[in-house]
Structure formats: C-alpha cells, structure tokens
Amino acid sequence: MLTLLNLLRDGRFHSGQALGAALGVSRSAIWKQLQQLEAEYGLPIYKVRGRGYRLQSPLSLLDSSELNGRSAPWPHEVFESLDSTNAEVMRRLSAGGVPPFAVTAERQSQGRGRRGRRWVSPYAQNLYYSLALRIDGGARQLEGLSLVVGLAVLDTLRAFGLMSVGLKWPNDLLVGSRKIAGVLLELVGDPADICHVVVGIGINVNMQVAAEEIDQPWTSMQRESAELVDRNALVNRLSASLSAYLARHKSEGFSALREEWEAAHLWQGRAVNLIAGVQQIHGRVMGIDATGALRLSVDGEERAYSGGELSLRLSDDS
Numbered sequence: 558m559l560t561l562l563n564l565l566r567d568g569r570f571h572s573g574q575a576l577g578a579a580l581g582v583s584r585s586a587i588w589k590q591l592q593q594l595e596a597e598y599g600l601p602i603y604k605v606r607g608r609g610y611r612l613q614s615p616l617s618l619l620d621s622s623e624l625n626g627r628s629a630p631w632p633h634e635v636f637e638s639l640d641s642t643n644a645e646v647m648r649r650l651s652a653g654g655v656p657p658f659a660v661t662a663e664r665q666s667q668g669r670g671r672r673g674r675r676w677v678s679p680y681a682q683n684l685y686y687s688l689a690l691r692i693d694g695g696a697r698q699l700e701g702l703s704l705v706v707g708l709a710v711l712d713t714l715r716a717f718g719l720m721s722v723g724l725k726w727p728n729d730l731l732v733g734s735r736k737i738a739g740v741l742l743e744l745v746g747d748p749a750d751i752c753h754v755v756v757g758i759g760i761n762v763n764m765q766v767a768a769e770e771i772d773q774p775w776t777s778m779q780r781e782s783a784e785l786v787d788r789n790a791l792v793n794r795l796s797a798s799l800s801a802y803l804a805r806h807k808s809e810g811f812s813a814l815r816e817e818w819e820a821a822h823l824w825q826g827r828a829v830n831l832i833a834g835v836q837q838i839h840g841r842v843m844g845i846d847a848t849g850a851l852r853l854s855v856d857g858e859e860r861a862y863s864g865g866e867l868s869l870r871l872s873d874d875s
C-alpha cells in the first residue's frame with residue numbers, strides 16, 4: 558500500500574491502468590488498495606472518469622536517508638505509525654538507548670498533549686518529533702528548558718517564512734490566537750542527579766482541513782503560507798535549531814535567553830487568568846524570571862509561577 562501511496566503523493570492524476578502496471582496487479586486490485594488507503598490512512602482519494610485517481614493534495618513524506626545526512630546532530634528514526642513518539646523514546650531509553658536520538662512518525666494513534674490532552678496526529682500532514690536528551694547537570698540544567706525548546710521551534714518556523722508566529726508561556730506557538738505548534742517535555746529519572754528528558758514537539762505543517770477532534774483554534778504552516786512544506790527540510794532545520802539552542806542553554810543557562818524569549822512572547826503586558834486545577838489567578842503578565850517561571854502582577858504585587866500543569870488564558874479586560 559505504501560508503494561501505491563508513493564506513486565500518488567504528487568497529488569496528480571494517475572490512471573488505474575498505469576498504477577496497476579507499476580505495481581504488477583490488476584485494476585480491480587488497485588481499486589481495493591485505494592479504498593484501503595482511504596479508510597486506513599484517512600487520505601481522501603478523488604476518482605474522475607477518464608483521468609484516474611489522485612490524492613486531495615500532494616504529500617511530503619518523511620525520508621530517513623534525508624534526515625540522517627552528514628549535518629544531522631543526532632541519529633533519527635522514522636516510523637510509519639506509533640502510539641506516541643514520546644512513548645517510543647521512553648521505551649528506547651528503558652531498553653538502554655543512548656541519547657541524544659530523535660524519533661518521528663507519520664502518524665500517532667495516541668499523541669499526547671500537555672495537561673493530559675490528546676494531540677490529533679493525522680497521517681503525513683504534520684510533524685510529530687521526539688528527542689531524547691541526557692541531563693547530567695542536576696536541576697539547574699532543566700531550568701527554562703521547555704521555553705528554550707519553544708525558541709528553537711520559533712526559530713525554525715521563522716526560517717520557513719512564518720514571521721507572525723510568537724510564543725505563549727510556557728511553550729505554545731501561536732499565530733494570532735491560533736495554535737500552530739506545542740511542546741511536551743517528559744522526565745525520566747531523578748532530576749537532582751542524572752535523568753533523561755523526552756522533548757516532544759508537534760507542529761501543524763500541511764494540515765488544511767479542520768480535524769473535528771481538535772478542541773482549540775488552530776492553524777498550520779501551509780494554511781499561513783499557502784505552500785506545501787517539505788517536511789524533511791523542516792525536520793533538518795528543527796534539529797539544527799534545537800542543537801544550537803540546547804548547546805547555548807547548557808553553557809550559558811536560561812538567563813542568557815530570557816530577553817529573546819520575552820521579545821517573542823505574544824502576551825507580554827496582557828491581562829490573563831492563570832489556571833491551576835480549580836484555582837484561577839488573575840494578573841498582568843510582566844515577563845519571565847531567570848528560571849523560566851511566569852512573572853505576574855497580582856493585586857499590585859509581583860509573583861512567579863512555574864509548573865507543568867498551569868495554563869494561561871487571556872482575560873476579558875486584556
């Protein structure tokens with residue numbers, strides 16, 4: 558079926574006869590495979606009498622050889638399908654895998670988002686990327702780490718011409734009020750000693766059709782630029798940006814990147830509600846501190862908040 562997908566990925570028409578000849582099967586076998594492709598991969602296929610079959614839009618498929626070139630900062634493995642790339646990296650770490658290494662998948666059946674949410678992960682449209690890192694500098698090396706990852710993703714999106722993207726604390730990437738990418742860090746081991754961090758990154762790349770399951774306003778790179786994005790080039794740029802930002806974070810600490818982060822923060826100075834479980838704190842965003850914690854002015858007093866379960870919303874009087 559993947560051979561058939563490869564033939565169709567240009568988004569052009571292919572006759573049943575040509576497809577059958579390329580695969581060495583009958584036209585009716587092609588018809589069956591096309592139906593399977595549609596059902597299993599969720600890829601709409603158009604059939605036009607006299608012209609043949611084509612995908613709704615062209616696909617940019619991940620190619621392991623392009624992702625493991627000479628300039629790749631770490632080895633990279635591509636999967637057709639996974640439950641979650643973060644889960645796969647965790648399995649590899651517990652089986653003795655040596656970081657750094659990265660994993661991507663064309664689709665995820667149980668993509669994980671922050672705060673227990675689901676990350677909708679349709680086939681070959683977006684980027685589902687996880688990187689395994691070893692942290693051996695104790696808790697200090699974790700300070701601001703997830704925000705630094707956000708900066709690397711931002712740098713990557715800007716390199717692809719998306720200049721209107723910004724950050725929302727702690728590590729969402731938005732265009733206006735629409736989410737284009739998210740970051741989920743998961744920790745394995747003892748943060749005070751040697752531990753591993755799984756850096757999970759989801760970027761909406763070529764997704765155009767509103768997936769009903771997505772429960773928040775979203776956009777994608779293709780929606781913003783009206784162009785099909787080469788996902789291999791995107792992964793290579795993301796790895797390079799991550800490598801550069803992580804090296805800087807390791808040698809100089811988060812305080813060296815704090816100003817850059819604040820300059821890209823879309824909600825600087827805005828009135829917000831910080832949601833922590835059932836509790837809501839109303840305040841104005843002042844920025845972040847040297848550890849990456851959010852600084853809010855609450856009732857005229859400055860307070861700092863950090864923690865993976867917090868979520869920020871704009872308040873009506875913003």
Ligand code: BTN
Nearest residue numbers: 641643669670671686739757759
């Ligand atoms: C968020 O909620 O904003 C974080 C989303 C993170 C999604 C990515 S996709 C690759 C990696 N694997 C997962 O299961 N989740 C992360």
